[in-house]
Amino acid sequence: MRILHTSDWHIGRSFHGHATLDALRGVLDTLAAQVRENDVDVVIIAGDVFDSAAPAAACYTVLSDALRALSEAGTRIIVTTGNHDSAARLGFQSGLLRDGIHVVTDPLSAGTPITIDDEHGPVHFYGIPFLEPALVRHLWPEAELRSQHATIAHVMGLVRADHAGRGGRSVAIAHCFAAGVEATPGVEREIRQGSLDVVPLGAFEGPDYVALGHIHGRQQLSERVRYAGAPLHYSFGEADKPRGSWLVDLDSAGLASVAWLDLPVPRRLKTLRGTLDELLNDARFTEHEDAWVCAQYTDPTPQLDPMRRLQARFGYCATVMHTPEGVRGPDGLTYSRRVRAARNDVELVDAFLTHVRDGEGASEREIGVLRDVIEERSLVEASA
Structure with a gap:
């Protein structure tokens, strides 16, 4: 069975005040083409499909079009919620979706798989919607669920117990901050990184593959536990992280191989640094005039109207920062x-x-x- 693992689409998120729906739509069209070209059997979307709990109408259109394109490419689709998603809004149309598209929003369904067969037999997909301990602990009163670790560990215990009675191969899908990942400053901010909310890698023992969401850059925690990251760059902190998805192959024995599929970057992101005069005139910055630009000007003092002046050269200058160099320290005089x-x-x-x-x-x-x-x-x- 061939699986494509993607996550964190964040439909509706802006980039420094600029809309991203058109760029995301183009990237998701490429994703559907890759599914067709690689004969993908199942696409996993591991949470944060939308960027907010109340997305605009246009966001639903982007999602519907993307799911339709994936389905028409001949694949099955499994979607789980992330911490940005509203389970009710993401799942309200699940009963109207065509065959082969599964939206997992109910925490109590986490221990019951979506089973898809291939020539080697069944593969059990355990979708785990985002679990906020304070909101789900009443569902399992027998367990003490005071952290992401405890909650994920409890649900993964249910997954292992169910799988033991079924046999065959299995895949788990979750949205959390796992121990050992490198977060992007200012991006993965909604799930705290303190000791209570970090999920140790050992919690994911058992499945042949674990598809995680929440981290915006691709990361491999082990051969079988990975983050795919977001399909678009949503901050300058992500600029050096590739965009794409994991192509996962299962054979009769379990995990056979994992490969990375790159997605196109609609517009490059570049942080430029220099004095304002250098940024406005230096030829070494010419190649970046069509990129999203974060301009850091190093003049000792703030300059007049830097954004307007920089946008005359860099039409996609998104943010300007004053980061002076060589500023004198205090001399003690009042x-x-x-x-x-x-x-x-x-x-x-x-x-x-x-x-x-x-x-x-x-x-x-x-x-x-x-x-x-x-x-x-x-x-x-x-x-x-």
Whole structure:
């Protein structure tokens, strides 16, 4: 049996205020083409299908079109919820879906598989919807479920017990933060990374393959436990992480092989660093003019209207950060001491600039302007 493991579509998420639906639609079309080209039997979508619990109408259209395209490519589909999804909204149309599309939203169904046969016999797919301990512990009062670890471990125990009575091969699907993964700062923020919410790798013992969701970059925790990551880049922290899915082959004995299938990147992401003048004019940045750009300008002081100026060169400049280099540290002088030490008006203004600009006083050009202004004022006052 050939399985394609994807996750974290986040339909409806914006990228620094820019819509991503069209880009995602194109990537998912490629995913459907890959399913057809590789004769995939089952597609797994391991949670965070939508980006919010109340997606806009256009998001449902993207999902429906993607599921239809996958189904028409000749595959079965198993979808589970993630922490972004509303189980009710993701599952409300499950009864209307065509044959071969399974949406798993009920926690109590986690120990009951969706069974799909191939030439070697049955493969049992155990879909585990996102389990928030506080919301599901009443379903299993016999267990003490105070963390993601305890909750996943309990449900995986149910999976192993059910599978022991069925035999054959098995695949588990879950959405959580597993121990040993490298998270992207600021991205996988909704499931805490503290000791209570990290699920040890040992909790996933048993199945021939474990398809995980939540982490946006592909990661391999063991030969049979993996994250596929998101199909789009949703932050600059993900820029160096490839986009794609895992192509998993099961033979009669279990896991036979796993290969990576790349997905296209609609627009590259690039973080550029330099002074504002360098970013606006240096030829070394020319190749990035059509990329999504995070501009970090290093001038000692904030510059006037940097976003508008940068977007004149980089049409897809999405964010601007002031990250100065070589800023002087505090010299221990208070503002009042600087003012008392000033011997004239130029030094008085220089004292003010030094105070408000983290130790950087007036430049030679600024001092020249100050002298001209003060001299002109003196002449006016003298002639009055």
